[in-house]
Amino acid sequence: MIDRRLLLGGGAGLLAATALPAFAKRKPLVAALGFVDVRDHGAKGDGVTIDSPAIDRAIVFAAARGGGTVYFPPGTYASYTIHLMSNITLHLDRGAVLLAAPVPIEGTTTGGYDPAEPQDASIEPFQDYGHNHWRNSLIYGEGLHDIAITGEGLIWGKGLSRGHPDPGVARAEMPGVGNKAIALKTCRNVQLRDFSVLKGGHFALLATGVDNLTIEGLTVDTNRDGFDIDCCRNVFVSNCRLNTPYDDAICPKSSFALGYARATENVAISNCHVTGAYEVGSFLDASYRPLVKSRDTWLTGRIKCGTESNGGFKNITVSNCVFEKCWGLALESCDGAVIEDVAISNITMRDCQSAPIYMVLNKRMRGPQGAAIGAIRRVLIDNLTCMNASAYPALITGLEGHPIEDVKIANVFVEQAGGGDKAMAALVPPELKTTYPDPDRYGPLPATGFFVRHVRNLEMSHVEVRTRAADARAGFWLRDVDGFDGSFLKVPAGAAAFYREGVHDFRAVANGASV
Secondary structure (H helix, E strand, O other), X not given: OOOHHHHOOOOOHHHHHOOOOOHHHHHHHHHHOOOEEHHHHOOOOEEEEEOHHHHHHHHHHHHHOOOEEEEEOOEEEEEOOEEOOOOEEEEEOOXXXXXXXXXXXXXXXXXXXXXXXXXXXXXXHHOOHHHHOOOOXXXXXXXXXXXXXXXXXXXXXXXXXXXXXEOOEOOOOOOOOOOEEEEEEOOEEEEEEOOEEEOOEOEEEEEEOOEEEEXXXXXXXXXXXXXXXXXXXXXXXXXXEEEOOOOOOEEEEEOOOOOOOOOEEEEEEEOXXXXXXXXXXXXXXXXXXXXXXXOOEOOOOOEEEOOOEOOOEEEEEEEEEEEEOOOOEEEEEOOOOEEEEEEEEEEEEEOOOOOOEEEEEOOOOOOOOOOOOOEEEEEEEEEEEEEOOOOOOEEEEOEOOEOEEEEEEEEEEEEEEEOOOHHHXXXXXXXXXOOOOOHHHHOOOOEEEEEEEEEEEXXXXXXXXXXXXXXXXXXXXXXXXXXXXXXXXXXXXXXXXXXEEEEEEEEEEEOOEEO
């Protein structure tokens, strides 16, 4: 069987071998494969004509035949909302650009993107505007099955709002404005492969209640979130590259946007590169222009479960991933979520801008009244290295009476900035019990390596903390910890290995000596 990707790979494979000289020679081959060419249904691909009506006609035509592939040859297809249907693949050939067309700064009541669906007022306060709406997007699908977006082309969200004020871009809440590149709700059997996204709006992908989702080989260079995987099951993200300096790169969530709590579960994230280091656009063109951190430049770029966390996270793996000049990996239960059975392995971090590991349980409880406080348990972290990090340590912090439980951390090397003085070492940071819990909100912390509070059964082995400057803080700061077993732990020479308060069942060997 001949792989269709070889036939349509922008001149590669069989097409190159037969030396077809121009797209005109490719067109019969496209037809022979049963593909539906958007140009045959009126799309111009000139970057000016609004092609979404023609694209929708091509989708309807293919769906009426029982499904198939809607093909975008090279060209720039300015569009507003495109409506996916079941059994449809959108294939963007190399050189094809699907362009999110702009709308006036004041919005528009004629044309433009589909209006956001009316929101149930009883659930609207539980997540921000972007999570509550799907229709106001460049590509939209709801209740569909067996759909895909493939190819080596580009989705350019030039006209999309990112949910923050931007010169010349309408606010997301204005009529006719789109704020997501791809939005899928309650779909199943979805594949996203090989294409790139530039400036994807609030979300390059918002997938809510999607089951059997495969994301493979995407490159995303965007000005807000990369992939938000919300209330989804059976998700596989692999071989993706994301530059998201203004927000998170890969972000499993479990919000209340469906109107009920639904866990995100059975998720595998592997072989991905996440970063917040570069000016948007320079990651895609490989010029890699550094982005300077400022008040409006967060360099976030991380993998994070949360903060939207009503339904929980179960059976999550993150492996063989590279973090570059961004925040670290985060597990956050704030709204009643149970986070359990998480395995993290083979992670490298460089120029970490915040806590390399962040586990937090709090009781913000943004959701229906009466929900119980959540839990974090059975988390394994193995083989992690973090070089040239900030002064922020890793944080594992639960709530009094609701400890994080059963955490094992092994084979970790962390090089922090250091420089903490005695005053910093004496700090007792606030507990962010009911607020948004980003690590920088704690202020300075009294540990160089690991800050641990309200935890039960923590095991650490072969963990080394090193600082670039002398530091008066303890390597491991423990408070209200029931059960700590540490072996082969190393801290900088001259530094205290541990600060302990309210710690029970403690066993540790640090710098070669029992503590």
